[in-house]
Amino acid sequence: MNFKNRIFNIKTEQEFNDISIEIFNYQYINNLVYREFCKHLKVNPIEITSINQLPFLPIEFFKTHTIKTGVFEEQQVFLSSGTTSQAQSKHYIKDLDLYEMSYKNAFQQFYGNVENYCVLALLPSYIEREGSSLIYMVDDLIQQSKHPKSGFFLENWPKMIEIMQKMIKNGEKVLIIGVSFALLDLAEKYQIDLSNAIIMETGGMKGRRKELTREELHSIYKKRFNVAKIHSEYGMTELLSQAYSKGNGIFKTPNWMKVLIRDVNDPFNMVENNNTGGINVIDLANVDSCSFIATQDLGKKHSDNEFEVLGRFDNSDLRGCNLLIN
Numbered sequence: 001m002n003f004k005n006r007i008f009n010i011k012t013e014q015e016f017n018d019i020s021i022e023i024f025n026y027q028y029i030n031n032l033v034y035r036e037f038c039k040h041l042k043v044n045p046i047e048i049t050s051i052n053q054l055p056f057l058p059i060e061f062f063k064t065h066t067i068k069t070g071v072f073e074e075q076q077v078f079l080s081s082g083t084t085s086q087a088q089s090k091h092y093i094k095d096l097d098l099y100e101m102s103y104k105n106a107f108q109q110f111y112g113n114v115e116n117y118c119v120l121a122l123l124p125s126y127i128e129r130e131g132s133s134l135i136y137m138v139d140d141l142i143q144q145s146k147h148p149k150s151g152f153f154l155e156n157w158p159k160m161i162e163i164m165q166k167m168i169k170n171g172e173k174v175l176i177i178g179v180s181f182a183l184l185d186l187a188e189k190y191q192i193d194l195s196n197a198i199i200m201e202t203g204g205m206k207g208r209r210k211e212l213t214r215e216e217l218h219s220i221y222k223k224r225f226n227v228a229k230i231h232s233e234y235g236m237t238e239l240l241s242q243a244y245s246k247g248n249g250i251f252k253t254p255n256w257m258k259v260l261i262r263d264v265n266d267p268f269n270m271v272e273n274n275n276t277g278g279i280n281v282i283d284l285a286n287v288d289s290c291s292f293i294a295t296q297d298l299g300k301k302h303s304d305n306e307f308e309v310l311g312r313f314d315n316s317d318l319r320g321c322n323l324l325i326n
Contacts (some may be wrong), residue, residue, distance in 0.1 A: 004098055007284045008105050010255045013304070020051050020282055023291050031069040033061060034290050041268075051258065052270050056280045056294035062089035062238045067289045070094075079131030080237040089237045091133070094288040099240045102285040103137045104144070106254040110244045111175070111198075118147040118167045122178030122186065123202070124154050133237055134202060138177060147172075161192055168196045175200065177233070180217060187224035200231040200244075214249050234309060238293055240285035243307070251307050256284040259307045261300060273301045276310060 003023060010016050027034050028045050034057055038045070043055050061067060062080075064087070072094045080089035093099060107114055119142045126132040142150045149167065153160040167174045174197040178186070183201055199221060212220075218230040229247030243251040243259070253259060261277040263269040271277045279297040286293070298310045 003284070003287050004095075004101065007256045007287070008101055010284075016255070016258065016284075017051055019284060020054065020291070021048060023284060023287055024048055024054055026287070027069045027290060027292075031067070031290060033057075033065045033067055034069075034292075037061070051260070051282060054282070054292050055268075056260075056262070056292045057290045058294050059089070059236075059238055059296060061290075062091060063087040066090070066092065068092050068094075069288050069290070072288070076136075077131060078133040078136070078237050079129075081126070081129065081132070091237050091240075091289060093240075098285055098288070099133070099136070100140060102241045102254075102256070103141070106242055106244070106257075107141065109254050110246070110252070114141050114144045115146055117145050117150075117173045117175045117198075118163070119145045119150040120160060120164065120174065120176045121152045122160075122176065122182040123152065124179070124182055126179065127152060127154070133240075134235065137235075137242075157186060157190065161190060164194060164197060165192070168194065171196075174198065177202065179203070183221060184212075184217065187220050191224050192226075194225040195227055197225075197227070198231055199225060199227055200233055202233045202235075218249075236295070238286075238289075239281060239283045241283045249308055250302060251309070253305045253307075258282045258305065259299070259301060261307075262294065264298075267294065273303065276300045278313070279307070279309070 003019065006019060010019065025045055028038055037057055038055050041055055048054060074092040074094060075096045076093040078091040078093060121138050121142065123135060123138060126135045149163045164174055164176065176197055177200045180201050180203055183199070221230050222228065231247065232245040232249065233242050234251050235242035241254060241257040243253045243257065245251045260280040260282070261271050261275065262280050263271050264277050267278065276298060279295045279299045281293045281295060282291060283293065284291050296313045298312060299307050300310065301307045
């Protein structure tokens with residue numbers, strides 16, 4: 001079934017619910033792992049009429065099973081970060097165009113046309129390994145920006161600072177996207193005025209630095225870079241969509257993505273807004289893998305499309321692309 005165009009044209013809650021149920025039934029029939037998981041829970045597909053009734057596949061299955069809906073030869077396999085002793089999540093991508101449509105539409109929804117930006121990336125830990133979905137996305141955004149100064153930067157910070165300051169002085173839009181520890185290294189070495197730039201962190205200290213709370217980390221950035229707010233991206237290997245925060249750690253989802261919060265003591269029960277629980281994600285762009293994922297993140301919803309990440313379950317391994325514990 002071709003859901004591609006319908007997914008990115010969702011306008012109402014009813015449309016989201018209806019397409020979610022369609023994709024659930026499609027994946028129940030065509031995804032062996034998900035179907036067996038649902039059968040183990042004694043889920044009857046006929047009885048699923050609302051997104052609150054959906055069964056969410058634990059994210060750990062991406063480490064231990066091949067999660068595919070249908071039979072296909074993948075165009076790409078995205079791999080999670082992790083040490084050699086850790087099993088990596090593998091996300092088998094049938095259609096890279098679907099992923100590109102997802103992140104391009106989301107960026108457009110929250111930030112406008114990427115061609116209006118000079119995109120500067122500080123993602124050393126991701127560049128050093130293969131199979132990063134984040135590198136794939138940022139590299140494409142850099143190309144799409146068509147700005148001659150857009151690019152990845154490793155240790156050549158003086159050159160990056162020179163570019164940033166010149167662009168800002170000229171009134172150009174600058175987006176600096178970086179992994180948390182790299183932005184912290186930059187902040188500790190340089191105090192610079194980036195008040196007219198967007199600074200976006202993707203999370204991920206990954207044992208490289210002492211763990212800091214989001215508030216502590218953002219406070220350092222704001223002071224050293226002279227900015228009022230720090231933006232953040234919430235994404236992971238197992239998803240093809242991202243949520244964005246424009247400050248204060250409050251994320252918003254694009255129209256084809258939604259977060260539900262599950263009870264920590266009863267994972268099949270969803271809690272009301274402003275209650276802490278496990279983050280479940282509906283990502284309709286995951287039509288060829290699994291669109292209904294139970295993550296190991298803790299959080300709370302503030303409204304229908306706004307949520308906050310509060311940390312991780314104690315028994316889960318740290319993931320490079322997740323935000324730091326509050």
